[in-house]
Amino acid sequence: xxxxxxxxxxxxxxxxxxxxxxxxxxxxxxxxxxxxxxxxxxxxxxxxxxxxxxxxxxxxxxxxxxxxxxxxxxxxxxxxxxxxxxxxxxxxxxxxxxxxxxxxxxxxxxxxxxxxxxxxxxxxxxxxxxxxxxxxxxxxxxxxxxxxxxxxxxxxxxxxxxxxxxxxxx
Numbered sequence: 001x002x003x004x005x006x007x008x009x010x011x012x013x014x015x016x017x018x019x020x021x022x023x024x025x026x027x028x029x030x031x032x033x034x035x036x037x038x039x040x041x042x043x044x045x046x047x048x049x050x051x052x053x054x055x056x057x058x059x060x061x062x063x064x065x066x067x068x069x070x071x072x073x074x075x076x077x078x079x080x081x082x083x084x085x086x087x088x089x090x091x092x093x094x095x096x097x098x099x100x101x102x103x104x105x106x107x108x109x110x111x112x113x114x115x116x117x118x119x120x121x122x123x124x125x126x127x128x129x130x131x132x133x134x135x136x137x138x139x140x141x142x143x144x145x146x147x148x149x150x151x152x153x154x155x156x157x158x159x160x161x162x163x164x165x166x167x168x169x170x
Contacts, residue, residue, distance in 0.1 A: 003070070003071060003072055003073060004027075004030070004031070004070075004071045005068065005069065005070045005071075006023070006027050006068070006069045007066065007067070007068045007069075008020060008023055008066070008067040008068075008069075009064050009065070009066055009067075010049065010053075010064060010065040010066075010067060011061055011064060011065075012052075012053050012057040012058075012059055012060050012061050012062075012063045012064060012065060012082075013053065013059060013061055014050070014053060014054070014059070016049070016053065016065070017046055017049050017050050017053065020045065020046075020049045020065070020067050021042055021045055021046045021049065023067075023069075024041070024042065024045040024067065024069060024078070025038065025042055027069045027071070028041055028042070028069075028076065030071070031071035031076055031137065032137070033076065033135075033137060034138070037135060037137070037138070040114075040115030040116070040135075041076065041078070041115065041116070041135055043111055043115055044078070044111065044112040044115045044116050044133055045067070045078060045080075047107075047108035047109075047111050047112050048078070048080040048108070048112060048131045048133070049065060049067065049080060050108065051108045051109075051131075052065045052080050052081070052082035052084075052129070052131070053065060053082075055084070055087070056082025056083070056084030056085075056087075056128055056129055057082050057083055057084050057128075058084065063082070063083040063084070064083065065080065065081065065082055065083075066079075066080070066081040067079070067080055068080075068081075074136060074137050075134050075135070075136055075137060076134060076135045076137055077132070077133070077134045078116075078131075078132075078133045078134070078135075079130060079131065079132050079133075080130070080131040081124050081128060081129070081130045081131075082124070082128040082129055082130075083124070083126070083127060083128045084127075084128045084129065085127070085128070086123050086124065086127065086128055086129045087121070087129055089109060089121045092106065092109055093106055094110075095107045095110045096110070109121075112131070112133055115135075116133040116134060116135050117134055117135050117136050118132075118133060118134040118135075119131070119132075119133050120132045120133075
């Protein structure tokens, strides 16, 4: 399985969520991710983009969202950057608390953590927030994502110095 990267720049309007998610789905399929894992990854990507547009950039169309997808052998890494003010993820109320269960929002980070193996929020390099998520890919040994093994590789080395990403506008 070859390493590949795709970067998308999305406008800050809610209609961009579908386009970003569709591009992510195509990328995920090209990495050989199985249907079950792809569903959860799609959900996490949709939540991250939606949060970046609505909460990060506050739907300011002068701002953009950057979505980066990396297929790194046995791991899929996803980064979503906004141009907002950033936030502290520990300040987000727990949606499983009884007082929050009937609220119509507030589940995005919970879902991203549930569907992905790794999840982090870091300050963006140019302000705003950067969501960094990863999913270990079962079955990368055969290159088709069909193995039953869910165990991560012992050696998941990354060469961040080789970025041959294509730039796309969505």
